[in-house]
Amino acid sequence: MSQEAILLAHGSGGKLTHDLIRDVFVRHLTNPVLDVQDDAAVWALPSSPETRLALSTDSYVVQPIFFPGGDIGKLAVCGTINDLAMVGAKPLHLTAGFILEEGLPLADLERIVASMAQTADQAGVKIVAGDTKVVDRGSADQIFINTAGIGIVLQGVDISGANARPGDVVILNGPIGMHGLAIMSQREGLSFSFPLHSDCAPLNGLVAAMLRADGRIHCLRDPTRGGLATTINELAAQSQVGIKLEETAIPIPESVRAGCELLGLDPLYVANEGKLVAIVPPEAELPLLAAMRSHPYGQEATTIGRVTSAHPGRVVLHTTLGANRILGMLTGAQLPRIC
Amino acid sequence: MSQEAILLAHGSGGKLTHDLIRDVFVRHLTNPVLDVQDDAAVWALPSSPETRLALSTDSYVVQPIFFPGGDIGKLAVCGTINDLAMVGAKPLHLTAGFILEEGLPLADLERIVASMAQTADQAGVKIVAGDTKVVDRGSADQIFINTAGIGIVLQGVDISGANARPGDVVILNGPIGMHGLAIMSQREGLSFSFPLHSDCAPLNGLVAAMLRADGRIHCLRDPTRGGLATTINELAAQSQVGIKLEETAIPIPESVRAGCELLGLDPLYVANEGKLVAIVPPEAELPLLAAMRSHPYGQEATTIGRVTSAHPGRVVLHTTLGANRILGMLTGAQLPRIC
Numbered sequence: 001m002s003q004e005a006i007l008l009a010h011g012s013g014g015k016l017t018h019d020l021i022r023d024v025f026v027r028h029l030t031n032p033v034l035d036v037q038d039d040a041a042v043w044a045l046p047s048s049p050e051t052r053l054a055l056s057t058d059s060y061v062v063q064p065i066f067f068p069g070g071d072i073g074k075l076a077v078c079g080t081i082n083d084l085a086m087v088g089a090k091p092l093h094l095t096a097g098f099i100l101e102e103g104l105p106l107a108d109l110e111r112i113v114a115s116m117a118q119t120a121d122q123a124g125v126k127i128v129a130g131d132t133k134v135v136d137r138g139s140a141d142q143i144f145i146n147t148a149g150i151g152i153v154l155q156g157v158d159i160s161g162a163n164a165r166p167g168d169v170v171i172l173n174g175p176i177g178m179h180g181l182a183i184m185s186q187r188e189g190l191s192f193s194f195p196l197h198s199d200c201a202p203l204n205g206l207v208a209a210m211l212r213a214d215g216r217i218h219c220l221r222d223p224t225r226g227g228l229a230t231t232i233n234e235l236a237a238q239s240q241v242g243i244k245l246e247e248t249a250i251p252i253p254e255s256v257r258a259g260c261e262l263l264g265l266d267p268l269y270v271a272n273e274g275k276l277v278a279i280v281p282p283e284a285e286l287p288l289l290a291a292m293r294s295h296p297y298g299q300e301a302t303t304i305g306r307v308t309s310a311h312p313g314r315v316v317l318h319t320t321l322g323a324n325r326i327l328g329m330l331t332g333a334q335l336p337r338i339c
Numbered sequence: 340m341s342q343e344a345i346l347l348a349h350g351s352g353g354k355l356t357h358d359l360i361r362d363v364f365v366r367h368l369t370n371p372v373l374d375v376q377d378d379a380a381v382w383a384l385p386s387s388p389e390t391r392l393a394l395s396t397d398s399y400v401v402q403p404i405f406f407p408g409g410d411i412g413k414l415a416v417c418g419t420i421n422d423l424a425m426v427g428a429k430p431l432h433l434t435a436g437f438i439l440e441e442g443l444p445l446a447d448l449e450r451i452v453a454s455m456a457q458t459a460d461q462a463g464v465k466i467v468a469g470d471t472k473v474v475d476r477g478s479a480d481q482i483f484i485n486t487a488g489i490g491i492v493l494q495g496v497d498i499s500g501a502n503a504r505p506g507d508v509v510i511l512n513g514p515i516g517m518h519g520l521a522i523m524s525q526r527e528g529l530s531f532s533f534p535l536h537s538d539c540a541p542l543n544g545l546v547a548a549m550l551r552a553d554g555r556i557h558c559l560r561d562p563t564r565g566g567l568a569t570t571i572n573e574l575a576a577q578s579q580v581g582i583k584l585e586e587t588a589i590p591i592p593e594s595v596r597a598g599c600e601l602l603g604l605d606p607l608y609v610a611n612e613g614k615l616v617a618i619v620p621p622e623a624e625l626p627l628l629a630a631m632r633s634h635p636y637g638q639e640a641t642t643i644g645r646v647t648s649a650h651p652g653r654v655v656l657h658t659t660l661g662a663n664r665i666l667g668m669l670t671g672a673q674l675p676r677i678c
Binding site for chain 1: 343344345346347348349350356359360363364367372373379380382384385386387390392394395396397398399400402431432434435436437438440441442443444445448449452453455456459465466467468469470471472473474477478479480483485487489491675676678
């Protein structure tokens with residue numbers, strides 16, 4: 001691939017991101033823990049093999065850095081907490097690495113760090129190590145933040161994108177598209193009659209409540225870059241199962257629908273930052289829905305589809321019009337720098 | 340500080356970096372683990388308190404991304420391994436977060452990732468989780484990498500920048516200034532009659548050999564940004580002791596001396612990426628020097644000074660001319676984007 005160059009779409013979370021991960025990162029760095037390709041790496045501590053730890057990292061380059069419902073700092077804390085929660089880990093500690101552009105107002109940095117502190121507090125997580133680099137004006141765009149996090153996987157929990165089984169039920173914790181639309185409308189200077197703010201939230205509390213209610217969760221994943229459609233495709237591919245979604249069951253706020261129409265976007269591909277997809281055996285569906293609906297971040301939890309043995313690796317959408325269509329992974333770069 | 344803005348010097352590793360950490364990061368994020376301010380955060384696992392883990396992070400923005408003796412990928416792996424080693428931890432796993440500028444040649448990315456794989460292999464560490472973001476052309480400079488790492492602190496090891504005691508001996512593992520000068524000469528298009536390449540290396544093997552030889556190590560720190568002088572100042576302040584260095588004992592290669600003269604730099608403030616300072620009780624000096632000199636990264640290990648009860652928090656340099664002068668922390672931004 002020596003003639004080629006990095007495109008914005010390599011960062012979309014969609015097909016090109018997956019190709020890059022496979023062809024460059026996994027090819028060179030391959031090892032059994034990395035190769036699983038869940039949201040966080042899970043491994044047993046050599047000195048006490050019954051202790052399983054989870055490790056994850058994400059960098060945040062969102063633009064604008066302040067947006068309705070959050071800011072880059074809140075996003076950076078929530079994002080890594082959520083990646084740990086998606087393997088059923090209880091997040092313990094985060095690290096924070098800052099790349100600052102010369103000229104960034106110190107007041108902006110303070111506001112962002114205060115927001116990180118507040119979000120970490122809310123989630124019961126501590127930021128224990130950090131690093132700051134400064135680059136000359138024009139070599140970065142205001143501020144980039146990386147967070148990495150470590151968590152403990154509770155005994156008996158076995159959650160992975162590879163665990164979906166035919167007959168399982170697909171649950172979503174609430175309405176989609178809000179983060180992506182909040183960012184885009186701020187960027188484009190749009191406003192709607194409906195309020196529109198990012199759903200950015202730490203989901204570890206919700207996941208803990210779910211695990212207390214019923215431990216039989218097979219898969220968890222947060223539909224961030226690439227949106228719900230891409231995440232469901234990842235799970236279908238990783239588990240080698242088919243997944244059928246009911247379009248009428250997927251909650252999409254009016255404001256998101258209106259904004260997407262205006263911007264020519266499909267809400268199924270728009271990023272979320274406070275949503276999770278759970279794939280669970282049918283006997284766990286009702287207890288989990290009940291537990292989710294009792295939690296502030298799961299009040300609108302609902303079942304949106306089923307896992308099938310037909311068409312393994314593919315996602316089919318049963319549309320509002322009654323037709324079935326293949327729902328692919330995001331191709332191209334729908335919304336650059338959304339997180 | 341609302342009127343102020345981020346300066347390049349905030350990323351120098353010197354005084355302004357320390358002020359920023361204190362006034363913004365530690366002020367908002369304060370917690371007992373973060374507040375220690377060693378190279379890595381050390382904490383006991385809640386489920387098995389005898390297991391102490393170390394967590395660290397660094398972002399890398401070095402320019403140029405390929406330089407004599409290494410590249411940004413090798414640097415990113417070594418840097419975080421070394422931060423873990425500096426609290427006496429055995430590094431286990433790393434994460435890698437990439438921020439790529441649209442247009443970066445894929446061949447450059449591959450070369451960097453291959454170099455990370457090779458360095459991690461050499462150090463016996465695995466990269467288990469990653470993330471890739473892409474920003475539009477002009478919003479970053481080629482590639483930035485963050486690595487975070489987790490390690491296990493061996494039983495009985497108690498290494499911290501706060502542990503230096505009057506009478507202790509200050510040991511350095513080899514000649515200083517090579518990384519900074521290699522970067523600067525590449526950037527300025529200089530060449531010297533002496534070969535000049537970065538000392539970038541993973542030091543976990545050297546630290547393991549030292550701990551096997553004699554566990555009585557009080558402090559370890561790698562003199563990266565801000566150079567040897569800044570690191571020694573950090574240790575003096577953190578331990579509230581005085582430190583006296585012998586200028587004649589500090590090994591400085593001819594090429595570094597010549598380059599520094601040409602560029603108007605002081606080698607004591609130039610960054611290293613394969614060096615460590617050990618502060619040890621006098622009875623451990625000889626066994627540790629012997630162990631270091633038997634290791635490829637410690638062949639030129641030597642004693643460069645002593646810890647004193649006089650002038651706590653300050654560093655004094657006994658110069659080649661026989662005078663004593665206060666050696667301060669780096670002020671200003673000597674070498675931006677050196678790591």
